[in-house]
Every structure is written in structure tokens, then in C-alpha cells.
Amino acid sequence: MVSDAHPTPPPGTGDRRPFTLSAFRGLRFDPATVGDLGTVISPPYDVLDADTVRDLEATNRRNIVRLILSRRFERPYLAVRARLLKWREKGYLRADDDPALYLYEYVADGTTVRGLIGLAGLRTEDERVILPHEDVMPGPVDDRTVLMRTTETNLEPILLVHEGTERLRALISDAAVDDPSAQFVALDGSVHRLWAVADPAVVDAIGVELAGTQALIADGHHRYAAYLRLQAELRDPDAPDGTSPWDSGLALLVDQRDHPLHIGPIHRSVGALTMADVSEISADRDDDFATFPDREAAFAALVPATAEQSADSVAFVVSDGRAWAVLRTKRTSPVDASVLHEVLLPAWGVAEEQIGYHHSLDQALHTTARQPGIVVAVHPPTVAQVMETAAAGVRMPRKSTSFAPKPRMGVVMRDLHDA
Incomplete structure (x- = not known):
């Protein structure tokens, strides 16, 4: 069961570090230079087919697929890094001035999903804080590792689900009262809204509510494995815990009780x-x-x-x-x-x-x-089966689940240099 309660750490694993979701300076497309934001976002890289990619690129040459899609001839993704730097120089992508958590809401296939985008502190599996439920394949882990190492950017948030507290739900509802920072309709008809939650008092209050949570990786097992590999390879070993940019990864956290996702095959x-x-x-x-x-x-x-x-x-x-x-x-x-x-x-x-x-x-x-x-x-398994399996520390075969509806990529990114 995924819950807010502090689970008892397994014997020999030491103290459990709290779940953290930190504010950051989001890297976002600027509609003044790229046009309609609905034309630059994309489904996750691993569900794209050739026809969808052609349609997205034909609609807007600045679509996020030109950064996230695995193209073997571009590895080690030097062309992606050059394209990313060029897009920043031309103002297609801009980092927000102030750190924030981002409240992201999307409506797809008749379902409304609302969650927080932030930097999730990386945790080992034995801490039982961020729970994987599927095995991973070496190829995709290596692919995403190379992409993030070369670009020093988290282009795609992983998707986490949890059960939030009533206080957390109230904080999120209050944030959604203000006018959104961005609002647009994607090419597939899905509707998207984004709020930047920058008030330090609100960010701190959200952090208090999240400290005891246990989150399930719903989508992005390979990206999370890549986060952990990059942390092991690149963080300064003398840096205090949580201070290295490689100690966290971009994530969207959704309250499964408030905005339940379903699992497709x-x-x-x-x-x-x-x-x-x-x-x-x-x-x-x-x-x-x-x-x-x-x-x-x-x-x-x-x-x-x-x-x-x-x-x-x-x-x-x-x-x-x-x-x-x-x-x-x-x-x-x-x-x-x-x-x-x-x-x-x-x-x-x-x-x-x-x-x-x-x-x-x-x-x-x-x-x-x-x-x-x-x-x-x-x-597909049920959500309850997935949560029970993950809480027990058991892995399902890779690609056992497809949580839906999926968020779109390109709404908010994170450049590790934008401190």
C-alpha cells in the first residue's frame, strides 16, 4: 500500500530519509518565440510512433521530440546538446527567474490529472521511499543516461504516484485558484494548465506534507535508474547529502486518491x-x-x-x-x-x-x-496489485504497466546549470 505513514526500514538499511520534492528554475518554451505551446509538447519518448513524430515535427520544428527522441545516429547526443544550446540562445527556451514547484493539470481522454513537478530527492530502493515496480532493460537505461550526461538536462519528468494528505490537497487547490502561468491545447485535443508555485512559505508547507510520503514509480523506471547511475558517477563525494544537482531528478508527483490514473496494457x-x-x-x-x-x-x-x-x-x-x-x-x-x-x-x-x-x-x-x-x-494488473507488489519489494517484468493518461513532455524541463 502506498501511504503517508513512515514505513519501518528493512533491517540493516539504516534510517529512512524523507521524501523531498524541491523547487527549481523551470526551463520552459517561450510562446513569444515558438508560438502555440500546444505545438511544442509531445507524449513520452517511449510511446511515440513514426507517424506521430512526423506530425509533431511538421507542425513545429521546435517540438520537444527533437530533443528527447532516441536517434541512434545522434549518440552520444552531441547534436541534441548543440540544438538545446541553440534553442536557449535564440530564446525558444527560457529558465524562470525564481525557483518554484509547478502545479501541472491536464485533461486527456475525459480524465483530469493534477500533480506537482519538482526535483525529487533520489533514494535507494531499500529506503522504501521511492518504489520501483518493474525490472528495467540495460539498453534504455544506458540511452537515457547518455542523453542526460551529454545535455546536463532533465528533459522528461518521471511520473510518481502517492496518497497525499488532506492538507496537501488544500494547498494544491489554493494554488490552482490563481491564473495559470501557461494554458494551451495540444494537437491531440488534450488541455493543459500550469501554475508556478514560488511562495517560499507554500513550498515549505508542501514539503512538510510530503516528507513522510511513499511514492510509486508509475512511469520512468529507466529514467530513474539513469538518475541513480549519474548520481553515482558524477556527484562530488564530499558534497553533503542533497546538495549536488545529481542528487535529484525531475518528477511529476500525482495523488492517486485525488486524481487516479488507470493502467493500460x-x-x-x-x-x-x-x-x-x-x-x-x-x-x-x-x-x-x-x-x-x-x-x-x-x-x-x-x-x-x-x-x-x-x-x-x-x-x-x-x-x-x-x-x-x-x-x-x-x-x-x-x-x-x-x-x-x-x-x-x-x-x-x-x-x-x-x-x-x-x-x-x-x-x-x-x-x-x-x-x-x-x-x-x-x-494489465490493477493499481492495487502494482502498489502491493512494490510495497513488498517485488519487481514485475519490465513493461508490465502503462499508467494513463500520460503527461506531456516539454511542459517544464530542468537544466542542471540553472541553480
């Missing part, structure tokens, strides 16, 4: 595997593998199967883009993705490099049109 594609392979292995394992004439029939069959699921079994829709099936196997974990990664993929002889991760089933199926393989539709 992340599906898997598996290259160099056929439906015949899965059918044969399923028979050997005594898994049930039932074929269906089309996608609609397979998912229609999955609905009653899902409703009947208990501690005994779990079902997945499997397809190669032409044939469709429902595979039912013994449940070994309450999280479907864990059953897939810990039991089925090893049984199928699948290596990590064969696996792709996709936020939509259509996107996953598109991979089978380019190269042979199958797609596995994965049912």
Missing part, C-alpha cells in the same frame, strides 16, 4: 516464433490452445475466460496477424505479465532480443507484417 511481439510452435509446445505442457476464426471471436472467447479466472489459470490471446487463438495456462502469479515472462516465454525458448513491447495491439500486429512472429495480448 502493454502487449508483446515475439519474433521468429510461429503459431504452430506455440500450439505444439502448449500440447506438450497440457496448456489449452483453442483457435478462432478471427480477432473478434478470440477476444469474445477471452471475456468469459477472464471472468472465470481464479488463482488457478490465466488466458492470453495469441496471433500472427492471420490466425487467432486463446491460450490458457496455470496461474503462477497474480500478474499476467509475470506468468508470461517467468513461465511461457522460457517454455517457448524465447530470448530477450526476440521480444517487442507495444502500447496498442495494432502496433504489435504491425510487426508481424514486417517479419514473421506472433503477438501476445497481455491483460
